[in-house]
Amino acid sequence: MKLIINGKEIVAQPGMTVLEAAKAGGIYIPSLCYHPRTGQAGKCRVCVVEVEGMRGLQVSCNLKVQDGMSVKTKTPQVLAAQKLVVDLLLATGKHDCIACESNGKCELQDAAYYLGIERAPFKYDDIHYAEGDKSAPFVRLDKDKCISCGRCVVACNNQVVNEVLDFAQRGYRTEIVCDDDKPMGDSSCVQCGECSQVCPVGAIVDVKSVGKARSWETKVVRTTCPYCGVGCQLDLHMKGDQIVQVTGTEEGSPNKGKLCVKGRYGYDFIYAEDRLTHPLIKENGEFRKASWDEAINLVASKFKEAIDKYGPDSVAGVSCARSINEDSYNMQKLFRGVFKTNNIDHCART
Amino acid sequence: MAGLAASFGSGAMTNSFGEFAKAKLMLCIGTNMTEAHPVASYYVKQAVKNGMTLIVADPRKQRLVKYAELFAQLKVGTDVAFLNGLMNVLITEDLYDKEFVEKNCSDFDKLKETVLKYTPEYAAKICGVEPEIIRKIARKMASVKPGAVCYTLGITEHTCGKNNVMSVANLQMLLGNLGVECGGVNPLRGQNNVQGACDMGALPNVFPGYQKVVDPAAREKFEKAWGVTGLPDKNGLMIPDMMAGLASKKVRAFWIFGENLANSEPDIRHVEHELESAEFIVVNDIFPNETTKFADVIFPAAAWCEDEGTFTSSERRVNRVRKIKDAPGEAKPNWWVFQQVAKAFGQEWPSNSGPEIWDNEVSKLAPALGGIKYVRIEKDGLQWPCPTAEHPGTTFLHKEGKFTHGKGIFKAVEWTPPAEVEDAEYPFVLSTGRRLSQYHTRTQTGRAGMDAIYKRETADMSPADAERLGIKNGEIVLVKSRRGEVRVPARVTEEVPKGMVWMTFHFREGNANWLTNTAYDPETRTAEYKACAVNVVKL
Known part of the structure; x- marks a missing residue:
């Protein structure tokens, strides 16, 4: 279905609200209480628009689209109403942006910016709570x-x-x-x-x-x-x-x-500071740093020694159920294709 | 997973998390979802708000119970008796789905013969749930279709774990709740990539994609793909047998990749003895932990966020994991370490990154993953089976009652008690699990500030027992089993029934695994973490 917003044709799905259709069509309407997952609330009244043939301002987050609907989001009346709501909200809280965590991703700030509000014209009553x-x-x-x-x-x-x-x-x-x-x-x-x-x-x-x-x-x-x-x-x-x-x-x-x-x-x-950062080899009960070549060669020779002496089934490995698939794949490939044993498992059962 | 494989021919969650919120009826048995799988529990609670009937079966009055219409407070380790009791009612009151059973299942007569013995009165004697509650639950489950069953380790971590799983499968087949949206048998996997590690063949009996190592055709396929000869044709060892092999010298060289076995396996003293007796141990890990100290060589590994790869979630969804930073120092991706050791043995493996390993090897060799390539999972992952490049993935398995091995098989099972039960010396049953803010042996959550919420192990016990023993909330008590003892604060809570102690394995000090029993399911080799006998002593 189609509707017109600010003279532009917008394609919308039946069941969408005007706010959703506008957003999908790239048209910004300030809104605060609506979130796709918390749904329509119709409380803050910042998202009001004018709709041809409807009396008064309409709350766009609560208004379902109709085919052929004509919507205006920037008439003087709409902007004045939106500005009043945002002015009042700004005046009733501690909305100082400078060190606010949400600076730059704040929907109230976005609305104020859109409406050109530098500072609300009311007396600020910004501290209700000690901290x-x-x-x-x-x-x-x-x-x-x-x-x-x-x-x-x-x-x-x-x-x-x-x-x-x-x-x-x-x-x-x-x-x-x-x-x-x-x-x-x-x-x-x-x-x-x-x-x-x-x-x-x-x-x-x-x-x-x-x-x-x-x-x-x-x-x-x-x-x-x-x-x-x-x-x-x-x-x-x-x-x-x-x-x-x-x-x-x-x-x-x-x-x-x-x-x-x-x-x-x-x-x-x-x-974390205590990440393992170097290959380590135990010597006389203590770990010392080693190069990758040395550590890999030591492991390869120990596994080879066991396999040569006691057969492939004398080596075994436990893979990790937290790490990526590709790690587990390569580990079982090493045990099966190189060591020639199926002694490979992981904690599937815990 | 062995249980589901026996019943249906494949072992994985049959349905998807997205369906939970739309479900009409759900039985959650042996799953403390609000703490172990919190986001899954959100959907269950949403569904309850939308009118779903929730039935909870659990020894503890855990948080989900608040949302349940019916609650069966089972004694630990009596799931088979309870489930057979439900099936007894379904059969004797003629409430089961005859059409589904006739068309899609085999061995119904064997099931019937076994469960006829489990009248609600008989089952009640074992599981401690009133016969009338058993009847009510069975009738409710028969009256609302489809219904889903979810379970976690409360079902599997028993000496009868496989039987428990097969009983759940029996119940859902009897109700005709398989092959439909919002139904199914849904084991919630405990770790982010347990499903994936199984899919990749990090199991002693299967190659990637569950192709059996005993099948000559599968071996030939992998020999060709890997350019090798003589792939081994016998199933390998499972973890408990590997560990025992360290002490018996059957295993001479042991590779532990990212597992803190010294804290996570039952009976720590025994485990440490086994690790101590090993001839050669190599470990890949990101932190020093209780297990790395037994190593002869430690390889420093790239962690989550330091390598490109995939995890496969419980709902069989293959998801991307992205690299955002380099690993610290000289730490390297784990796949690279395995590749280098292969090279030292003279094999050159061509794949040089997670994406290359997946796209060029895994998805070519595992038929169910054939259609999953990195380019297709930039955003949402795909759920296997996804055999071709055009396939959209599969949200629920066994559509129209078509099971992987033809007909679903009723595997009639008898109840068996835990390997170690309470007695005069050890009069409490200890059961174990996980708490919301911590994860396993805390190697990660312990370094991510989670101790701010839960900083010390406790022994959770009932107000009745605490009062009888004169124990106050927070008071240090001695908990001991035949294997060890710990001193931890008591946490007196209504969640826990009389006669039970509940603990976790998050902390070294007070770890439940100083106490747990190594007895395991004969087939799955899953240890009985959920039941052993302990005593609680006021100090």
Whole structure:
């Protein structure tokens, strides 16, 4: 089906919302409470548009496309309404971008930029809470940056179903709480970090990432999680050769963006100081550094000696269920094709 | 996997994680999914929110139980009795899928003969679940189709592990829950690439792609591909026999690649004795650990993120793993190390990278992987079987009840108790597993800040036992078995039933494997990590 947005013809799938169709067609409409995985909320009202034949402004994240629909996203009325909402949000929180972790990837900042807001024209009331909730090891919650969009609450309850986050209070005092308003570190939170991934602003951030890189300095590399057998797809956010953050690949199967505490925060063992860095040979009970040639030749000669003396089945090997397929393939090829034994196994059973 | 191979002809998760969220009924037995496979559990919990009926069978009241409509709190190691009890109800109340059974399965009469003995009352005596609950679960499973079964090591890590798996398979065949979306028998693999290591033939009986080493045609195929002659024609040793071989001198040179056997195998003292008696050990690893100290040579390995390759997940999906940095110092990819040793033996292997090994060797030699090439898995991975370049991959196996070896075979099995059961001296059953924030022997999570959540081993025990013994939460207790003893804080929790102690193998100090039993399933050689007898002593 087709619709017109700002005079441009856009092809859309039935069931899509106007916001989704616009996004698919490359047209930006500021929006804050909508996320593809947390769904329509219709709360923040930043995504309003004008639709020909409909009275008043329409909330584009809640409006399904219709064939032939004509939508305008930049009329003075639309922009004024959007600006008012963003002005109010900016005035009611501590939205200082300079050292914010989300600077450059903040949807509130994007909306303000689009609407040309340098500083909201209202009196700022930016400190409600003494300081952020730093009680948990991996996730930090700064309620003064929260815009009450509710994405974290929906994600915690409906995506990962850990059922920790909820809204408390109401109206101007609305806040996000863990369980019955416990510090996150004392709550039932399992630190999966889903809330941080869906937060549009800098209210919920990954502790490990704080101060590591500005968002525009990083590039993203997709890979597969090294822990359990689910095979979650990860986006590694890299600055040089350092991983500064891990997020779940939103479109990736099977996890579609979701991760657990290990997948999201268990990555930095690769940088540990005590990595093995040289081949080592034991002599008189002590390890000494050796060259690759020396170590390889020693292993080859020991295996050859055993095979010559006691037959091929006197050697055996255990492969690794954590390492890549190609490593296991070459190891079994070595045992079968070179050593001539089928004494090759791995911990398939633990 | 041997159990599923016996029943269906192939051993792997039959269905996919994506189907979990849409499922209508699921039995989770012996799987602490919220901690061991958290992302899979998200889908299960989502499905419950969408109206799915969840049934949990487990000795512990673990987190998934909160979402369950029915909960069977089994005694440790009684799965076969429980499952036979369910099948007894399905058969005697005429609730099973006759059409599926007649069309697609064999040996139904043998199954019937065996399970008739397991009336709910008889099964209840063994497994401790009320007869009425057994009836309710069976009737529920018969009334909602399709239904899926998920299990993890709670099923396999028993001396009767293979029988447990075959019982699960029997149940799903009887219900006609195979070959359909949102059904199936779904073993969740514990490690990121266990499925892959099996697929690659890092097993003593098969070449890559499950082609049997005893099959002359398979040997000829690989001899030709690898340019060698005389590939060995007998099945090799499994890990426990290799370890025993170190002490008996049957094994003279032993290669350990990325396994911390000294912490992860049952009965640490025994394992260390075996490693100690080895003549020559070579280890590939990324860190020094309890096992590397037994090595004569250590090869420093490239870690995750330091090499290009693939992992194959539990749902048979081959996923890319990318290199983002060089390995530290002189550390090298593991495939390169094996290639260099082959070279020292006079063999030149042409493939010089993960992608070359996969595209030019693995996918050419393993028919089910034939259509999987690196260019096709830049984004989402492909699920095998994927035999051709055009094949989209397979989300669920045994479509329309067509099993890999023709008909699904009912393998009737009797319940057998664990090798070591509680007695007057050791009155508790110790069962083991994993906790959410840690992973195995902690070589990685211990270096990634995860100790902030869980920093010390505990002995989890029931409030009833703690009260009886005068033990307070957090108090250091002595847990001992016939093999060893540990001193750890008690963690008093409602999760654990009376008479049970539950621990993990994440930490060297207090590691459950100082206590566990080396008894294993006679066929799969999987050790009975889930059951041994211990005593808890207040200090």
